[in-house]
Amino acid sequence: MDKGLTRVLRIDLTKKRSWVEERPDLFEKALGGAGVAIELLHELCPKGADPLSPENPIILAVGPLNPLFPLASKAVAMFKSPHTGNLGESHCGGRAALALRLAGFGALVIQGRSEVPVYLTVHRGRVQFRDARALWGLSSSLTVGRVLREIEPGSGARTILRIGRAGERLVTYATVIAETYRHFGRLGLGAVFGSKNLKALVISGTGTIPIPDPPRYQKLYRDLWERATRSDLMRKYHDLGTAQNIRPLNHIGALPVRNLLATAYDQEPAFSGERLAEGFLGRRLACSACPVACIHLAILREPHPHEPYFYKTTFVSYDHEPLYALGSMLGMKRAEDVLKLIDAVEVWGMDAITTGVVLAWATEAFSRGLISERETGGLRPAWGQPEPYLEMIRRIANREGEFYTALGQGVRVASARYGGEEFALHFGGNEMPGYHTGPGALLTYLSGARHSHLDSAGYAVDQECLQRGASLSPEELAQRLFAEEARRQVLSSLVVCFFARGIYDSETIRAALATLGVERSTQDLQTLGVQILRRKHAFKQREGFELATLPIPKRALQTPTPRGTVEEAFLRRALGEMQRLLEGEHGMA
């Protein structure tokens, strides 16, 4: 295995000290990425740690395939989540993975807390602590990126990870933004940065990775490149991007609308992938090492409020999830309005999914009289109206007053305080993603390690069952999702983008690792996936998580899916089976 990969860069913000640890043991055991990161989290995060205390570690990790194979483009972050209070895991594209690997590290760990705001740089493998007092409190994360881009070296082979105001103010779902438009988006890594007085992390890397078997490597690379560029995957994600989901989900009645009071618009939403591509698409971008270029930037052209013939132009990155959360979930009608909301969460640095679900909950709570203008500070949230939402986003990011401070902790906290738990759409404390396809999706949200749609993609099982007119028993569904989530642990340890899951089957992964001198059988890989998943579950249990008693929001059970209304008993049985699988035959790993 490449010796550069097994090096872990350790940084202590309290003592302003950095050092390198050689950890071949971890990388031999778990390859890299999520597999290594969860081991480091077990080692370095004390039981019961306050996620916003100095002792919570920030762990970034890459794997043996970054950036050596097509779509091996992701970096993994692990930490204790200030949003859910247990496992924090988030994946990011952009240049983060390339920069960290070519800086000569497989993982990077940040602990402690600086007394003054700092940002960290890693250039030529060396860490420097830099004064960030002038950057602290800037209203736009975009400005932070622009300033660092200009004053820091390494252009073209670096990642600029930074937080916005929401991260500084410890909004529990604050993001870390990379290169603009990519994120460690979910579960609040931005707040962990903020709690450490860490404004940004710049890593540049242009190193070499030795290849033990160049001819086989070259041949396999070409083969995978051709499969990636000629596959349906390429067309699906390149042409319309993930926004291509909006139209079909709306068509089958699986698009959450107005806090899941409905599941479709009467007509195709103005912010479907097709309509955005026709009217707004201005540029496409790729993560490093990816030929697909799924990142879609819209051009938002806004007239000056008073002067004629005077416009400002903003680029806004759109994907399915932000379009759902800040679009359909809020009953938005105009594409321009959705783009404005997406831009706002980018500027303040908040998770788009959670922000949208929080605003949707607040709108329904307001309409039912659970909260009034007294709480909202005179604002009247209403479906389809962007102006109150833009102002609410600003107040959440700044934690203005008791109500917006509660909103800044998600719908679990807000509904516990103000009521409306039955329509507070969170699963394990994490807000709902944009698929109401059936029991598969709900089981993924409930049981996935991150409570995210990407954990085990139950929505894909739902859509497949819908097409084939098939149905699965609760146990069969749990088994299917467990196997899928286990398989994804291997991908996120390599670290390959989940969009490439159709290309990277076990045999392909085995062959790719072999060209790098890493010998693993397909059976080894399957076993590893299950082990990593169980290690994550063990961490969550250690921090008090209980799968069996997880609350299920009533709204998700009442609103029919294309596969009908989902019964709670069905999900409870599936959760029981999932727990059995996660704990293994011999108890916890």
Add this chain to the structure above:
Amino acid sequence: MPKRLAVVDPGRCVDCLLCALACSRRFGEGGLARSAIAVRSVGGVEHGFVVIVCRACPDPPCAASCPVGAITKAPVGVRVQPDRCIGCRTCVLACPFGAVHWDEESNKPVICVHCGLCASFCPHGVIALEEVGSG
């Protein structure tokens, strides 16, 4: 006719870096240390990219500037003779495009040899081999 690597349309570049990574594979290695082609954003990714690579000048200033004659003109572009190079970086300053890249590990310049491997991995038609004098 000899061929040179041409940047056909940087407006289509998506910053995937597959060109730069392909260049390193010439040497049977991964990474970017000896890549002769680089991509940088023009003031942020939203404003697009520049592709920085040798344009095969008819009268190359990098060769003219080398104090020890380690860079010589080739039928297309230039060739570097690493054994002669003293690592002074004068060639880097001589190129107005910044297309003389630097291998920090060996302390020698890296300049595109116009083999075209990178172009065969560009998914979006940004770069291509074209006959010298055609563009």
